[in-house]
Amino acid sequence: MKRFRLLPLLALGCMIFPLAQADDASIVIKPRPATATVLAIPEFQPKSGNLDPSVDEYLKIVNETLWNDLEYSAFFKLLSRSFYPALRINEPEELVFKDWQDRNLGVDFIVIGNARIESNYLVVQCRVFDLKTREQVLGKQFRTIPRYTRAIAHRIADHIVSLLSANASHGIASTQIVFERKTRTGKEIYLADYDGANLQPITSNGSINVTPAWNPSNESIAFTSYYEGTPRLYLVSLSSGQLQAFPQSGGLLTTPAFSPDGKQLAFSARLNDASDTDIYVADLDGGNLRNITQHPGIDISPCWSPTGRQLAFVSNRGGVPQIHICDTFGADLTRITMESGYASSPDWSPDGRYLVFSWKPSRMTHFDLFIAEVATQRILQLTQGHGDNENPSWAPDGRHIVFQSNRSGSMEIYTIFADGTELRQITNLQGCSNPDWSSYALKN
Amino acid sequence: MKVNNRLLIVGVAVTLLCLAAGCKKRTPVAAPPAAQQQLAAPTITLTAQPPIIAEGASATLSWTTTNATGVTIETVGQFPPQGSTVVSPKASVTYVAVATGAGGTVSTQARVTVTPAPVTTTTESPRVDETDQGFTVEQIFKNEIQDVFFDFDRAEITAEYKDILRRNADVLIRRLPQVGIMIEGHCDERGTEEYNIGLGDRRANATRDYLVSLGMSATRIKTISYGEERPFDPAHNEEAWAKNRRAHFVLIKP
Numbered sequence: 001m002k003r004f005r006l007l008p009l010l011a012l013g014c015m016i017f018p019l020a021q022a023d024d025a026s027i028v029i030k031p032r033p034a035t036a037t038v039l040a041i042p043e044f045q046p047k048s049g050n051l052d053p054s055v056d057e058y059l060k061i062v063n064e065t066l067w068n069d070l071e072y073s074a075f076f077k078l079l080s081r082s083f084y085p086a087l088r089i090n091e092p093e094e095l096v097f098k099d100w101q102d103r104n105l106g107v108d109f110i111v112i113g114n115a116r117i118e119s120n121y122l123v124v125q126c127r128v129f130d131l132k133t134r135e136q137v138l139g140k141q142f143r144t145i146p147r148y149t150r151a152i153a154h155r156i157a158d159h160i161v162s163l164l165s166a167n168a169s170h171g172i173a174s175t176q177i178v179f180e181r182k183t184r185t186g187k188e189i190y191l192a193d194y195d196g197a198n199l200q201p202i203t204s205n206g207s208i209n210v211t212p213a214w215n216p217s218n219e220s221i222a223f224t225s226y227y228e229g230t231p232r233l234y235l236v237s238l239s240s241g242q243l244q245a246f247p248q249s250g251g252l253l254t255t256p257a258f259s260p261d262g263k264q265l266a267f268s269a270r271l272n273d274a275s276d277t278d279i280y281v282a283d284l285d286g287g288n289l290r291n292i293t294q295h296p297g298i299d300i301s302p303c304w305s306p307t308g309r310q311l312a313f314v315s316n317r318g319g320v321p322q323i324h325i326c327d328t329f330g331a332d333l334t335r336i337t338m339e340s341g342y343a344s345s346p347d348w349s350p351d352g353r354y355l356v357f358s359w360k361p362s363r364m365t366h367f368d369l370f371i372a373e374v375a376t377q378r379i380l381q382l383t384q385g386h387g388d389n390e391n392p393s394w395a396p397d398g399r400h401i402v403f404q405s406n407r408s409g410s411m412e413i414y415t416i417f418a419d420g421t422e423l424r425q426i427t428n429l430q431g432c433s434n435p436d437w438s439s440y441a442l443k444n
Numbered sequence: 445m446k447v448n449n450r451l452l453i454v455g456v457a458v459t460l461l462c463l464a465a466g467c468k469k470r471t472p473v474a475a476p477p478a479a480q481q482q483l484a485a486p487t488i489t490l491t492a493q494p495p496i497i498a499e500g501a502s503a504t505l506s507w508t509t510t511n512a513t514g515v516t517i518e519t520v521g522q523f524p525p526q527g528s529t530v531v532s533p534k535a536s537v538t539y540v541a542v543a544t545g546a547g548g549t550v551s552t553q554a555r556v557t558v559t560p561a562p563v564t565t566t567t568e569s570p571r572v573d574e575t576d577q578g579f580t581v582e583q584i585f586k587n588e589i590q591d592v593f594f595d596f597d598r599a600e601i602t603a604e605y606k607d608i609l610r611r612n613a614d615v616l617i618r619r620l621p622q623v624g625i626m627i628e629g630h631c632d633e634r635g636t637e638e639y640n641i642g643l644g645d646r647r648a649n650a651t652r653d654y655l656v657s658l659g660m661s662a663t664r665i666k667t668i669s670y671g672e673e674r675p676f677d678p679a680h681n682e683e684a685w686a687k688n689r690r691a692h693f694v695l696i697k698p
Contacts, residue, residue, distance in 0.1 A: 208674075231669070276646055277642045345638060
């Protein structure tokens with residue numbers, strides 16, 4: 001198992017280099033289980049009686065997507081299909097437990113399923129069996145239009161992760177990522193599934209639209225737009241597409257961040273007579289506005305702690321941009337990054353223990369991703385030696401991170417496991433930046 | 445001369461008196477009471493301050509005396525035993541002061557040196573009202589107004605660009621008083637995108653504040669930060685980055 005994990009790590013070159021200030025004990029982020037749960041996932045088959053051959057095309061997508069989702073969840077070891085018994089499994093009755101147990105493959109759970117087309121709808125059935133007890137532990141049927149085939153696979157993956165991780169994660173396969181995409185005239189906000197599929201524009205106004213941020217309910221996105229000239233904040237509903245300007249305006253409003261309860265926004269603003277930006281907190285209707293920094297210099301890029309009681313933000317009050325935290329009234333200010341250099345774009349982990357941020361220590365030439373343990377201020381480096389790596393955002397499972405990197409030549413969006421392994425490029429669109437990862441899609 | 449004559453007369457009289465007394469009574473006696481009551485001769489000091497003056501300037505003559513009842517300064521006038529007076533000689537001169545008292549007269553002198561005045565002429569600067577002719581507001585703006593450039597991660601205006609802003613302010617105040625301007629703050633791509641929005645804002649506002657300190661009305665100036673979103677040179681090298689760290693002036697038509 002250990003050797004298996006080392007290979008991708010070396011191949012990606014994303015090794016972990018604890019900095020000098022990190023003492024002996026290195027940070028371990030949500031470690032993988034000591035003994036990984038082993039899954040067998042025989043390919044889902046057309047359900048007997050299905051007469052529409054197009055189901056094969058959809059099944060291919062389901063099988064491939066489900067495999068990738070479960071592998072990327074980093075909770076399981078997937079047993080390669082070349083070891084499986086030859087017999088295809090369509091219905092639970094066709095599952096011969098003895099075949100699997102006799103082979104001594106170490107499989108803990110087996111996932112089986114089938115699909116059919118029914119009145120132009122795709123119907124997928126899925127069951128999970130515990131090979132030790134031979135009991136069914138999960139059984140679901142999903143029905144949707146074929147266009148959403150991938151969504152079914154993601155849904156199945158999330159149910160399996162929720163069940164077999166004992167709710168350590170609700171599964172990130174159905175989550176989405178918003179980001180900026182460079183255009184000829186400026187930037188537009190785009191939305192994609194967590195694996196980069198299903199790309200959709202959210203804005204298309206020809207102006208500059210930046211700094212997208214999810215509402216924790218996943219129902220809306222806040223962002224900065226130059227659409228009306230002066231940059232200000234807008235909220236867009238994903239279901240209705242309705243755009244609403246945040247009522248507060250001024251010289252500059254940007255970098256919105258929803259509070260964990262979704263009822264407040266923290267943002268950076270220079271209101272009319274100020275000479276620089278400060279961090280403000282206000283209700284979504286603009287009420288109860290308060291300045292929580294009131295300090296000369298640039299204060300920008302706030303993010304909330306998951307309790308909603310603290311904020312992390314970037315300030316150059318020490319001369320260069322550095323990460324600071326304070327409570328939501330500005331008290332108890334602490335600087336997190338103690339070494340010099342340029343630190344930016346903090347995001348607080350869902351369990352509240354860590355901040356991930358991009359940092360260019362003064363001895364370095366590029367931005368890389370770092371994780372700081374808030375309580376101890378110990379630091380872990382996630383990326384190194386591959387261009388600039390910026391704007392990280394945690395997945396809701398607290399185990400994955402999305403960020404932008406120009407390692408391939410153009411700026412693109414990548415995801416990575418929080419120990420620096422499992423790098424995945426999810427865009428190839430010549431200019432994507434500033435991603436924000438949604439909350440869980442399923443909150444069972 | 446008069447003083448000398450008078451002195452001579454007094455001296456002769458005293459001598460004759462002594463001789464007469466001595467001839468009359470040969471007894472060796474002390475000096476006669478009249479002679480004893482004859483008081484000591486006066487003394488005088490005279491100063492000129494300053495001793496050297498420019499042509500047309502003044503000096504003050506001051507004197508003090510003892511045993512004097514009056515002071516006469518030649519060519520100036522008669523004065524009390526103590527005092528001062530202001531003189532404005534046209535050329536260097538030695539003032540002679542004579543103190544006169546019961547005990548006689550005494551004189552002293554003080555010199556005031558007059559140096560020639562420096563040659564000065566009064567001048568007049570011509571006032572010519574100058575207005576632009578044949579140029580549109582846009583052309584003047586394009587030709588005269590220059591952008592301001594910044595160091596990496598800084599929003600301070602360096603001395604070089606303070607000079608440029610002084611010229612910009614002069615043009616905007618005198619030649620284009622009717623226009624408004626937009627100052628755009630821009631950054632290079634090396635910082636992080638969000639922080640650069642704040643940095644561009646600082647650059648635009650630092651530029652505005654400096655123009656306002658030079659007398660330009662703040663109501664004529666708007667600012668906007670584009671962060672790193674609108675680079676002037678899209679290349680990824682120091683030459684391009686230097687061009688992209690700027691406060692850019694845009695004309696708002698009247």
